[in-house]
Amino acid sequence: MILKNLTFQTPEENLIYDDCLLHMTEKKSAGEFLRFWESAQTFIVLGRIGKAEKDVDEQKAQQDQVKVLRRSSGGGTVVQGKGCLNYSFILSKEKNKQLQDIHKSYQYILGAVIAALECLNIQCQYFPISDIALSADQRKFSGNAQKRGRNFILHHGTLLYNFDLSLIDRYLKMPEDKPAYRQNRSHLDFVTNIAIDPNAFKQQLKQRFPITKEEDQIGEEERLVMNNFLVTH
Template identity: 40%
Template sequence: MQLLDLTLPTPEENLALDEALLEEAEQATSPVELLRLWEPDDPLVVIGRASKLHEEVDVETCQARGISVLRRASGGASVVTGRGCLMYAVVLSYELHPELAALDACHRYVMGRIQSALVREVPEVDFQGTCDLTLNGRKFSGNSLRCKRSHLIYHGTLLYDFDLSLIHTLLRTPPRMPDYRQQRPHRSFVTNVPIARDILRRNLIEAWQVQENTKTWPEAMTAKLVAEKYTNPQWTSMR
């Protein structure tokens, strides 16, 4: 497993890079496994591949505050990220992990790894719903995945020192909720996990048994995706 610790200058580039990492792995002649860590400086709303923009996001408030709203290539519902929210993405190979072709097994594998890394610091961290990490029943990590022929990317958020008021300000009540949420609004459902950023990073790196750092990333493919998709308003507003 390689580590790419890289935050690009714009939100469009950061979302495009995750997709480009998956596409690059698909084109490789041997299995690729990589952990990427990044953290945006400014608030950002990211909607799922199949999300209905105006159903999940208060678009007018985002526009008034100058907050970008972008659509990612993976599924799941909308999230708010920014400073105080560590983002991770892990590219995994089906050749090395054939059991991950079953989605339930994939969720258990990735969430189990991350949960095990965090309970060393906060024993109450739990895995609930399909792919949420929680603390005392309140969510601090939302996750999603995208599967291709030979690889998948699993990525998500880890709230550790985030302005939680942004979530209920920028997002509407989600159209689908896990049972454990019990219809709670964002204000009483999300929380930060009390783990310092450096410790959070270190534990994730250890959990994925990173063997080496890399500075190499698919620059041309990222730029192409930014130009064709992530700066294209039709991609964001297509549903």
């Protein structure tokens, strides 16, 4: 597995790069990745079938010149930016049979994330299918989503550690589809930051996967694929 510590300058590049890695591994039927990234720019991301008019206060986003983009995976609408660490996995279904079942794949991956957090004294729990929240007050700090290919999956998630939570309240409407554990709480009562050093979390998480190489730059082939994706997607 290759570890990628790689953040791009634009929101579009940061989103599309995950898709490029999945595309390349599917094409070659080889390779697994763990990527970390964090945007310095605030932007909004819709899930694959999300609707901006339903999820986003578009007037405020336009007023603040905040981009509204779409990712290829499922899940709900989120706000990205400084203080929100992202982790992305490209994993082989053949190497790990648990990944062939969507529910087991979430349990496996988020189990590793939770184990890493517990080593940093964060007491948290998994709320199926895609959330992690603090055990004490069930406040959410991590959301996750997947895009499932034929032989590989893309799993990516967020980790709020020093994010301006007021941005979520400003730009996102209350979702119609809410998990039971949310108990109709407002955005500010439901989400929270966790007190961690993001670099310490990276170290803990990467210990749980067979990392053989670390890279902090994009390869030539990856750049060609990404440029094509940026034009065609």
